[in-house]
Amino acid sequence: MARVWLASYPKCGNTWLRLLLANLGHDESISRGAPRLAGGIASGRALIDEALMFATGLLTHDECDRIRPAVYRHVSELEDEAEAVHFADTRFLKTHDAWTLTDRNEPLLGGAEAARAAVLIVRDPRDVVASLANHNGKSIDDAVAIMADPLDMLAGATDRQALQLRQRLLGWSGFNRSWLDQRELPVHLLRYEDMLADTAGELSRLLDKLGFEIGRDAIGRAVERSSFEALQAQEAQFGFREAPVKMSEGRFFRKGRAGGWREELTAAQCARIEADHAGMMRRLGYLPESG
Numbered sequence: 001m002a003r004v005w006l007a008s009y010p011k012c013g014n015t016w017l018r019l020l021l022a023n024l025g026h027d028e029s030i031s032r033g034a035p036r037l038a039g040g041i042a043s044g045r046a047l048i049d050e051a052l053m054f055a056t057g058l059l060t061h062d063e064c065d066r067i068r069p070a071v072y073r074h075v076s077e078l079e080d081e082a083e084a085v086h087f088a089d090t091r092f093l094k095t096h097d098a099w100t101l102t103d104r105n106e107p108l109l110g111g112a113e114a115a116r117a118a119v120l121i122v123r124d125p126r127d128v129v130a131s132l133a134n135h136n137g138k139s140i141d142d143a144v145a146i147m148a149d150p151l152d153m154l155a156g157a158t159d160r161q162a163l164q165l166r167q168r169l170l171g172w173s174g175f176n177r178s179w180l181d182q183r184e185l186p187v188h189l190l191r192y193e194d195m196l197a198d199t200a201g202e203l204s205r206l207l208d209k210l211g212f213e214i215g216r217d218a219i220g221r222a223v224e225r226s227s228f229e230a231l232q233a234q235e236a237q238f239g240f241r242e243a244p245v246k247m248s249e250g251r252f253f254r255k256g257r258a259g260g261w262r263e264e265l266t267a268a269q270c271a272r273i274e275a276d277h278a279g280m281m282r283r284l285g286y287l288p289e290s291g
Contacts, residue, residue: 002090003072004210005042005109005118005185007097009147009175010154011131012123013192014094016226020203021085021092023222024214042072042095042109043155043164051075061156061166065102068165072110090116090210096154098170099178111184117210120179123192124286125172125277126261126270144269147172148276173280180283191284193258199223 008014040047048064049055051071056064085092100108109115125147133143146152150171155162169175179187188209195202200216200223207214261270274287281287 003115004090004092005115006092006094006121007099007118007179008094008121009123009128009169009172010096011128011135013121013190013195014096016195016228017119017121017190018085018092018094019226020199020222023225024218040093041164042093042097043167045161045163045165048165056165057161061158062103064165065108066104066106068108069102069106069110069114072114090212092119095167096169097167098175099182099184100168100170107182107184115185117186117188118179119188119190119206119210120176121190121192122176122284124258124261125281126265126273126286127192127258128172129269129273130261130264140265140269144272144276147273150174171276173277176280176284189284196258199226 006014006017045056048068048071049057052067056067059067095109097108102108107114129140129143129147132138132147133140136143136146138146148171152169152171154167154169155164156166170178180189188206190202190206200219203223204214204216204219207219265273274281278287278290282289
């Protein structure tokens with residue numbers, strides 16, 4: 001089965017896209033079971049432990065990185081068939097890993113042998129920062145600093161074992177640059193704001209780029225089942241297993257809109273984000289071209 005990476009910096013819409021894709025592959029809404037049916041993440045330790053048949057907890061971060069390319073190239077069944085996001089001959093797998101090389105100069109995610117394409121989901125960093133602060137239970141100023149840190153990573157601690165393997169983020173700009181500039185895989189860019197404005201249209205265009213022929217009715221049903229109103233109601237009733245316990249506001253599906261930064265950030269915070277990420281923001285259409 002072929003693979004497509006769903007790549008994003010955290011809090012840019014990856015979970016929403018997975019739910020849309022998961023609902024496309026089912027006749028009935030999978031919303032109540034969405035936390036499982038949304039599939040896993042490339043860095044999931046349990047998934048890779050099962051593939052390797054030994055515990056990656058016995059290895060250092062660098063040793064895990066050296067193993068990961070081979071796992072992605074040669075092991076196609078990284079998650080239970082009933083839980084994965086898949087249809088036709090393609091499996092979609094989430095990653096928060098920037099496109100990086102191991103210390104053996106191999107693409108961490110296995111290169112072209114491991115996937116046929118990637119979808120890069122991006123979001124205005126001024127909106128990302130408030131969502132990230134809520135997700136991490138930190139202040140907005142802390143989140144601004146984290147997003148600008150090229151050394152920031154997920155699950156990188158050495159004094160305890162996380163449920164996921166280390167993921168290098170490279171900061172918001174560095175993450176997006178790494179995927180856009182690599183030449184191993186075709187990358188389909190998807191802006192969160194465009195998905196909000198025309199969910200059915202953007203989903204249809206993405207599937208067309210990936211070579212799928214999906215009917216308008218099926219796409220409409222998936223969009224309806226995956227609306228933020230529906231997801232918020234389902235989270236309130238059933239919870240959401242991907243939600244961290246330290247969230248500031250206590251919910252994963254927080255607002256689901258664009259431009260909220262105008263109400264949530266100070267002028268100084270906006271100015272710092274724009275100074276930190278001006279080049280990538282212009283490249284992605286979040287700031288006008290200078291001059």
